[in-house]
Amino acid sequence: xxxxxxxxxxxxxxxxxxxxxxxxxxxxxxxxxxxxxxxxxxxxxxxxxxxxxxxxxxxxxxxxxxxxxxxxxxxxxxxxxxxxxxxxxxxxxxxxxxxxxxxxxxxxxxxxxxxxxxxxxxxxxxxxxxxxxxxxxxxxxxxxxxxxxxxxxxxxxxxxxxxxxxxxxxxxxxxxxxxxxxxxxxxxxxxxxxxxxxxxxxxxxxxxxxxxxxxxxxxxxxxxxxxxxxxxxxxxxxxxxxxxxxxxxxxxxxxxxxxxxxxxxxxxxxxxxxxxxxxxxxxxxxxxxxxxxxxxxxxxxxxxxxxxxxxxxxxxxxxxxxxxxxxxxxxxxxxxxxxxxxxxxxxxxxxxxxxxxxxxxxxxxxxxxxxxxxxxxxxxxxxxxxxxxxxxxxxxxxxxxxxxxxxxxxxxxxxxxxxxxxxxxxxxxxxxxxxxxxxxxxxxxxxxxxxxxxxxxxxxxxxxxxxxxxxxxxxxxxxxxxxxxxxxxxxxxxxxxxxxxxxxxxxxxxxxxxxxxxxxxxxxxxxxxxxxxxxxxxxxxxxxxxxxxxxxxxxxxxxxxxxxxxxxxxxxxxxxxxxxxxxxxxxxxxxxxxxxxxxxxxx
Numbered sequence: 001x002x003x004x005x006x007x008x009x010x011x012x013x014x015x016x017x018x019x020x021x022x023x024x025x026x027x028x029x030x031x032x033x034x035x036x037x038x039x040x041x042x043x044x045x046x047x048x049x050x051x052x053x054x055x056x057x058x059x060x061x062x063x064x065x066x067x068x069x070x071x072x073x074x075x076x077x078x079x080x081x082x083x084x085x086x087x088x089x090x091x092x093x094x095x096x097x098x099x100x101x102x103x104x105x106x107x108x109x110x111x112x113x114x115x116x117x118x119x120x121x122x123x124x125x126x127x128x129x130x131x132x133x134x135x136x137x138x139x140x141x142x143x144x145x146x147x148x149x150x151x152x153x154x155x156x157x158x159x160x161x162x163x164x165x166x167x168x169x170x171x172x173x174x175x176x177x178x179x180x181x182x183x184x185x186x187x188x189x190x191x192x193x194x195x196x197x198x199x200x201x202x203x204x205x206x207x208x209x210x211x212x213x214x215x216x217x218x219x220x221x222x223x224x225x226x227x228x229x230x231x232x233x234x235x236x237x238x239x240x241x242x243x244x245x246x247x248x249x250x251x252x253x254x255x256x257x258x259x260x261x262x263x264x265x266x267x268x269x270x271x272x273x274x275x276x277x278x279x280x281x282x283x284x285x286x287x288x289x290x291x292x293x294x295x296x297x298x299x300x301x302x303x304x305x306x307x308x309x310x311x312x313x314x315x316x317x318x319x320x321x322x323x324x325x326x327x328x329x330x331x332x333x334x335x336x337x338x339x340x341x342x343x344x345x346x347x348x349x350x351x352x353x354x355x356x357x358x359x360x361x362x363x364x365x366x367x368x369x370x371x372x373x374x375x376x377x378x379x380x381x382x383x384x385x386x387x388x389x390x391x392x393x394x395x396x397x398x399x400x401x402x403x404x405x406x407x408x409x410x411x412x413x414x415x416x417x418x419x420x421x422x423x424x425x426x427x428x429x430x431x432x433x434x435x436x437x438x439x440x441x442x443x444x445x446x447x448x449x450x451x452x453x454x455x456x457x458x459x460x461x462x463x464x465x466x467x468x469x470x471x472x473x474x475x476x477x478x479x480x481x482x483x484x485x486x487x488x489x490x491x492x493x494x495x496x497x498x499x500x501x502x503x504x505x506x507x508x509x510x511x512x513x514x515x516x517x518x519x520x521x522x523x524x525x526x527x528x529x530x531x532x533x534x535x536x537x538x539x540x541x542x543x544x545x546x547x548x549x550x551x552x553x554x555x556x557x558x559x560x561x562x563x564x565x566x567x568x569x570x571x572x573x574x575x576x577x578x579x580x581x582x583x584x585x586x587x588x589x590x591x592x593x594x595x596x597x598x599x600x601x602x603x
Contacts, residue, residue, distance in 0.1 A: 046183065050183065050186075050187070053187075053190060054190070057190055057193065057194060060194070060197050061197070079196060080193075080196070080200075083189070083192070083193055083196065086189065087186075087189060090182070090185065090186060090189070093182075094182055097175075097178055097179075097182070101171075101175045104171050104175075108164070108167075108168055108171065111164055112164070115157075115160065115161060115164065118157070119157060122153060122157070126150060129146060258304075275527075275533040275534070275535060275559050275560060275562050276322050276532075276533070276534040276535070276560075277321045277322050277534075277535050277536075277537065277556045277557075277559050277560040278321065278322055278323045278324075278325065278534065278535070278536045278537070279308065279321050279323070279324045279325065279536070279537050279538075279539065279553070279556060280324075280325040280329055280536060280537070280538045280539075281298055281308070281324070281325065281326060281327050281538075281539055281540075281541050282327060282538055282539070282540055282541070283327035283328070283541075284296065284327070284541060284542060288542060292543070293542065293543050293544035294542045294543070294544065295542070295543050296541045296542070297310055297311050297312055297541060297542070297546055297549075298310055298311075298539075298541040298549070299311065300324065300326060305323055305324055306320055306321050306322055306323050306324060307319070307320050307321075307324065308321075308324045308553075310546070310549060310550060310553065312543070312546045312550075317550070319553045319554075319556070319557060320557070321553075321556055321557070321560060322560065327541065341466075341536065342420075342445070342466055343413065345464065345466070346413045346416055346447070347413055349364070349447065349449070349464065350364075350412060350413055353449075356451075359453065359454055359455060360451045360452065360453055360454065361451065361452045361454060362449060362450070363409065363449070363450045363451070364409065364410055364411075364447060364448070364449050365407040365408060365409050365410070365447075365448045365450075366408050366409075366410050366415075366416055366419050366445065366446065366447055366448075367380065367402075367405050367406060367407050367408070367444075367445075367446040367448070368380050368419065368422075368423030368443070368444065368445055368446070369388070369402065369405060369443075369444050369446070369522075370384075370423075370427055370428065370441040370442060370443045370444070371441055371442040371444075371494065371518045371519050371522070372428050372440065372441035372487075372490075373441075373486060373487060373490045374490050374493070374494065374517065374518050375387050375518070376388040376389070376390065376402065376518050376522065377441075378404065378405055378406055379422070379423035379424075379426045379427060379443070380406040380408065380419065380423055380426075381406055384426040386404070388402050388403070388404050388405060389402070389403065390402055390518070390521050390522055391403060399525065400521070400522070400524060400525060402522075405446075407448065416445075416447070420445060423443070423445070424443075427439070427441060427443055428440040428441045428487075439468065439470040439471070440470065440484070440487040440491070441470060441487075441491075442467065442468065442469050442470050442491075442494065442519050443467070443468040444465055444466070444467050444468075444522065445465070445466040445467075445468075446463065446464075446465055446466075447463070447464040447465075447466070448461065448462070448463050448464075449461065449462045449463070449464070463525060465523065465525075465526050467523065467526075469495070469498075469519075470491045471491075471538075493517065494517040494518070494519040494520070495519075497513070497516040497517030497519065497520050498517070498519060498520055498523075499555060499558075500513050500516060501513060501514060501516075501520045501527060502555070502558055502559050502562055503558065505527065505562045505563075506558060506561055506562045508563075512527075514527070535556065535559055537552050537553070537555070537556045538552075539552050539553060
């Protein structure tokens with residue numbers, strides 16, 4: 001469209017200019033008329049030829065536009081756009097030249113009009129002169145002067161007309177040369193466009209073929225994509241199922257290995273005599289109040305029930321014990337539906353006695369004592385304040401005993417509970433800022449078992465100490481004063497002595513400081529090499545008690561690493577006349593490992 005407009009506009013402008021110049025040339029000066037008519041005929045023929053070429057190019061351009069409607073970004077399209085832009089620039093430049101020629105034509109027209117007006121004035125003046133002469137005869141000299149002036153004026157007019165004619169011819173020639181140059185440039189550009197169009201056609205065919213191929217690919221792409229997605233989904237589902245099966249198998253193996261590991265560990269502890277350490281994290285109650293200092297700082301391991309974590313001041317510390325009871329676990333006494341440690345141990349003990357009653361004559365006695373201000377007191381006596389002493393057994397066995405400590409024979413767990421209630425009433429408790437019923441002493445429930453084998457006459461003894469240690473206190477926090485302050489000091493002193501004994505046992509020192517405290521001295525049997533010991537430590541999960549919690553857990557870890565040695569069994573032969581020739585089998589006392597396992601599984 002740009003080429004067609006340019007060609008038609010150029011031809012029309014040139015034709016109009018030629019006609020105007022021909023009209024102007026019809027003035028008195030007519031010397032260049034024949035040449036101009038020849039140039040006009042040449043320009044008209046050239047214009048017709050260019051029109052035909054433009055029409056052909058227009059048809060080819062229209063065909064290319066129809067074929068290139070689907071191709072907008074190819075190289076030939078960009079080249080075509082560039083050529084169109086060049087043709088637009090040429091058209092703008094030609095418009096400027098045409099405007100300049102129009103200005104020159106207007107100037108020539110003005111000059112011719114001025115010339116015509118001057119000629120009319122001179123002719124009018126000449127007529128006036130003739131009329132005047134006709135009316136008033138003048139001398140011949142004056143007439144000759146007038147004629148000379150008239151000739152001079154006519155000469156000037158002719159010179160002016162000749163100069164104007166020359167200027168006009170020069171302007172026409174310049175415009176004609178410029179128009180010919182521009183038409184030549186346009187013709188060359190059209191030839192370039194024609195060559196480009198001829199070279200574009202093969203590329204256009206190739207692009208059309210590629211476009212059709214791509215269209216087919218695009219049409220088939222959603223189906224191919226859906227097939228690939230479905231195949232990938234199937235592979236992912238298969239991989240996930242295989243991973244789930246593998247994980248389940250690994251989890252099953254892991255649980256089996258954990259059970260085997262715990263079983264082997266329990267057997268190793270039984271053989272080496274380690275102290276078993278359990279931990280209970282008490283729940284947070286409404287009485288603890290609210291605030292930042294009551295937030296929970298303890299977390300548990302979901303895969304290992306013997307590990308807990310304490311987080312404080314951006315640092316997390318791990319503690320590993322034999323078993324950790326979370327806050328929802330019950331207290332040691334428990335409930336009738338879910339008994340705690342004491343009730344579970346005593347029930348298992350009497351269950352063992354009932355099973356062995358056919359072969360053994362077993363006697364169970366119970367004693368209760370407390371260590372209050374480093375004084376041993378009998379909780380079953382009428383006067384609990386009476387002081388008792390710990391002495392060596394006079395039979396030379398090296399065992400300790402407490403003269404004057406009341407022993408009550410029991411037949412069932414209910415009997416022991418009655419004894420326990422009596423002793424708990426006599427135990428020293430008081431109110432502090434931390435606990436409204438704070439234990440002010442260490443309490444011991446001593447269960448002694450004596451058995452005689454009815455067949456062999458073997459006599460055995462065993463002891464089960466259930467110890468309730470008073471908690472360590474910080475005087476500044478508990479607000480203890482007066483007697484309470486002295487009680488707190490003795491409690492802390494005895495617990496420190498217990499820690500010294502544990503450290504000495506852990507490092508296997510030759511001397512163990514059992515005599516530094518009544519508590520450690522009385523527990524010497526439980527902490528010696530032929531006994532099994534289980535310790536339960538209770539900690540607070542609140543941040544305000546983090547120091548006591550960390551201290552208790554560190555002490556529990558140290559206790560857990562103590563090796564007491566392999567358990568041995570004491571038995572003395574009490575001959576019976578009718579049974580003395582029989583082989584004496586070993587007496588299996590109520591198995592403390594069984595007690596511990598039952599406690600861990602049920603608590």
